[in-house]
Amino acid sequence: MPPLTTTALFPSLALFLLVLLFSSSTTSNAHNITRILAKHPEFSTFNHYLTTARLAGEINRRQTITVLALDNAAMSSLLDKHLSLYTLKNVLSLHVLVDYFGSKKLHQITNGTALTATMFQATGAAAGSSGYINITDLKGGKVGFGAEDNDGKLDAFYVKSVAEIPYNISILQISQVLNSAEAEAPTAEPSQLNLTAILSKQGCKAFSDLLKATGADATFNENIDGGLTVFCPTDPVINGFMPKYKNLTAPQKVSLLLYHGIPVYQSMQTLKSNNGIVNTLATNGANKYDFTVQNDGEVVTLKTKVMTAKITGTVKDEEPLIVFKIDKVLLPRELFKPVEAAEAPKASKSKHKAADAPESDAPAESDPADAQTADNDNGVAGLDGRRLVMVLLSLCTGVLLM
Numbered sequence: 045m046p047p048l049t050t051t052a053l054f055p056s057l058a059l060f061l062l063v064l065l066f067s068s069s070t071t072s073n074a075h076n077i078t079r080i081l082a083k084h085p086e087f088s089t090f091n092h093y094l095t096t097a098r099l100a101g102e103i104n105r106r107q108t109i110t111v112l113a114l115d116n117a118a119m120s121s122l123l124d125k126h127l128s129l130y131t132l133k134n135v136l137s138l139h140v141l142v143d144y145f146g147s148k149k150l151h152q153i154t155n156g157t158a159l160t161a162t163m164f165q166a167t168g169a170a171a172g173s174s175g176y177i178n179i180t181d182l183k184g185g186k187v188g189f190g191a192e193d194n195d196g197k198l199d200a201f202y203v204k205s206v207a208e209i210p211y212n213i214s215i216l217q218i219s220q221v222l223n224s225a226e227a228e229a230p231t232a233e234p235s236q237l238n239l240t241a242i243l244s245k246q247g248c249k250a251f252s253d254l255l256k257a258t259g260a261d262a263t264f265n266e267n268i269d270g271g272l273t274v275f276c277p278t279d280p281v282i283n284g285f286m287p288k289y290k291n292l293t294a295p296q297k298v299s300l301l302l303y304h305g306i307p308v309y310q311s312m313q314t315l316k317s318n319n320g321i322v323n324t325l326a327t328n329g330a331n332k333y334d335f336t337v338q339n340d341g342e343v344v345t346l347k348t349k350v351m352t353a354k355i356t357g358t359v360k361d362e363e364p365l366i367v368f369k370i371d372k373v374l375l376p377r378e379l380f381k382p383v384e385a386a387e388a389p390k391a392s393k394s395k396h397k398a399a400d401a402p403e404s405d406a407p408a409e410s411d412p413a414d415a416q417t418a419d420n421d422n423g424v425a426g427l428d429g430r431r432l433v434m435v436l437l438s439l440c441t442g443v444l445l446m
Contacts, residue, residue, distance in 0.1 A: 075213045077103045077111060084206060087217075089119040090136075097133035098363060102163065103140060103213075105314050110141040110214045112177075112189065113206055114221060122221045130231040134170075137163040138191060138227045139218075141177060146214045147205040150187045156180060159192065164227055167361075174226035191224035199223050237365050239264050243276055246359040247369065250282035251304075258294070260301040263325055271309035274367040275346060275374065276359060285373045296379055302326035303333050303376050309364045312355075315344050326376070333376050346370065349377035 078100050081091035090113055094100045103109055114122070122135065140163040157180040165175020174193035182188050188198030200222055206215040240261050243252035255261035264272065277285070292300065302325035310318075316339045326333035335348045344355045353374055359367035 075104060075209055077213070077215075080207050080213075080215060081113070086115045087113050087206070089116045089123075090114045093119070093132060093136060097129060097136055099133060099136055099140065099163070101309075102311075102363060105311055106142065107212060107313060107317060108142070108144045109212075110143060110145045110216065112139040112141065112200075112218045112222070113215050114139065115217060118218075118220050125228070127228065128231060131228060134164055134227045134229075134231055135221065135224070137167065137169075138175070138177070138222055138224055140164075142166055144211050144214055145179065145216065146208050146210060147202075147216065150179065150202060150216075151181055151185070153179060153181050164224075169231075170226055174224060177222065189218055189222060191222050191227070193226050194223050197223070237268055237362065239268065239272075239274065239365070239367075242360050242365075242367060243274075246276075246367070247278050248276040248359060248367075250279040251276050251301075254282070254289075254297070255301055258298050258301060260298050263302060264305055267305070267307045267325065268365050270307065271364040272366075273306040273308065273310040274365075275304045275306075275353070275355070275370045276367055277304070277353075277373045278356075278369055278371070281371060281373060289373075292379065299326045299331075299333065300373075300376070300379060303335075303374050309366055311361070311366060312344065312358065312368075315339065315355075316342075331378055333378055335374060335376070346374060348375055350375040350380045350382050 078091060078095060081087045081094075094103070103111065122132075127135065141160050142163060142165075143160050145160070157178065159176050159178055162170075162175050162177055164170045169175075172193075174191065176192040178188075178190045178192055178196070178198065180188045180190075180198055182198075187202035189200045189202070190196065190198040200218040200220045203217040203219055206217055208214045240252040240256055243249065243255075252261075255264065264274065289297065289300070305325040306322055307325055310322075315337050319336075319338050321334050321336050324333050324335070335346050338345050338347055346353045346355070351372060351374075353370045353372035355368045356371050357369040359369055361367075
């Protein structure tokens, strides 16, 4: 039997290792509330109204969530109240907890009771503590639920666990609708979102004025219904940038402004969990006008090829529109030179002296043979076939045990 060689073994073993790594890194973090409930026809009405009230999308975007599901009978009693869709949305959002409570955790609550926030509270629509739910572990294995603004009454009880993806999403059936005067208060249909009006009232008037002056506001408004994320430089930032802005042509000004919008709703949680390159309203074929979203803990940054800006706050979050404040104007490489390119002339001057040095000091371009020599120096080819097999198999075993 011929000796095992690195050249013969490495490609196939590397492929095998990549497959293992891919399979081990695949997670079930993503969830879809609509699909999960579709498997349980007794919750069909609840499922339907989560979608109709535009709550399903928000539930799917959150990484840690608990849904207190109502069966068709409980939903029928709620619908008998003939609430408007917008009021119904508030009631249903009271049944979505922004924390994870699996069936096991319900009976392990510290001190037997817990007060947890709901999506109703997170939207800012709930006054005071009315958007909080009291969960209490009762005698006889029962668990009670009650809205904080319901005089401490626990008017619903845990029935069963419908589905659980640990620490991601938990769907628990409760016996009846949670009563809350605040959630059931008449809610008027929201007026059509006016982006420039929103910006003008929240420290982004200068940016709003530029949108209106260039006509770029029309493109932003056209995208709101389908989902829109706007990154707004604050007034002091825009004022400091105006000298550069005035040097741009009219089309360049429009492109720069459109560069501050993404044609999809992206919550802060989504931005933190989905780092990567995003297209903007200015993206057009070869003109990419994209940037990279990154986060370091709670800090989210937007990185172009020219600069990096930081999200400093939220101006408006009302799906399908969300507006963030940023600390710098986003500069696309299509309009502005990267800092490295601007400093290149200075660097080239310093290289003239290096060019005068003896040719023997300059590194030669590597050919395949040189690359192999480099590999040998790094010890890669120093492994014979059998040793490489052992190393890779050990690594595979470690991956499977993770």
